[in-house]
Amino acid sequence: MNEATSEAMKEVTKTSAVGAISIRGIGKTFKTGKTTFRALENIDLEVGANEFVTILGPSGCGKSTLLRIVAGLEESNEGVADVDGDTIVGPGADRGMVFQGYTLFPWLTVRQNIEYGPKLKGVSILERRAISNRYLRITRLEEFASRFPKQLSGGMKQRVAIARALANGPKVLLLDEPFGALDAQTKLEMQEALLDVWEKEKTTVLFITHDIDEAIFLSQRIVVMAAGPGRILKEFPVTLPAERTPEVREHPEFLKLRRELAGLLRHKEL
Ligand SMILES: Nc1ncnc2c1ncn2[C@@H]1O[C@H](COP(=O)(O)OP(=O)(O)OP(=O)(O)O)[C@@H](O)[C@H]1O
Ligand SMILES: [Mg+2]
Helix, strand or coil: CCCHHHHHHHHHHCCEECCCCCCEEEEEEEEEEEEEEEEEEEEEEEEECCCCEEEEECCCCCCCHHHHHCCCCCCEEEEEEECCCCCCCCCCEEEEEEECCCCCCCCHHHHHHCHHHHHHCCHHHHHHHHHHHHHHHHHHCCCCCCCCCCCCCCHHHHHHHHHHHHCCCCCCEECCCCCCCHHHHHHHHHHHHHHHHHHHHHEEEEEECCCCHHHHHCEEEEEEECCCCEEEEEEEECCCCCCCCCHHHCHHHHHHHHHHHHHCCCCCCC
């Protein structure tokens, strides 16, 4: 096969479903001085291309550690993780990460924050402008393009963080309690905005929360973790209508799942 054909084939695979995450036998032990702490034990998790999976669990059960391993920001002691068969050995443009804290560059405007990744990659100014326009529109931030982060509300900052992650064209979006610091109303709006982005962009999403309602509203599948050592307790498919309107929160299936999850987590510190 010549080079052009192989490049063309890569393009074809890129447009079909991509972004499957495979986590097999992941274990992590932290060492602090003479003490060791078993943060993750034998984690197996498969996330399909374009699937929306949420990890739910009490504080300290290892959710962030697991996500950081998938992001390539932390090394595991055992096991392997890959995206579409490519072993994760460090951070990469195929994975976009959004944290709970506001991690925008304060000296850059909203647009410059979004264009930051493409600029590093050497994307031309015209193309960069097209990318930032697209994600400003999707995250409904068009009128705030020239503002600086300190001039934005918490919800807006998180939308910029999502737009910035998407601007790199990731196959996978990794979100670690991105809406944890927001007020209840903004949180609901952000959840709807994220689902909108997920539908339009067809990325795979691995989302972390300790909010049961948030997990049910967003996900196709919920993975519950427990602490001591951090492990997967149980998985729940979310069999709600694909279109998640606010009314879905009153759906009998939603209420049933909420009861089940609350029961499972009752004795844990959420
Ligand atoms: N760098 C580190 N060194 C030592 N221990 C760590 C380190 N990072 C995390 N831990 C420990 O590993 C455990 C899991 O931490 P992690 O941040 O993954 O939990 P979490 O489930 O994300 O909790 P939360 O819901 O509070 O964010 C915790 O007990 C934490 O103290
Ligand atoms: Mg965490």
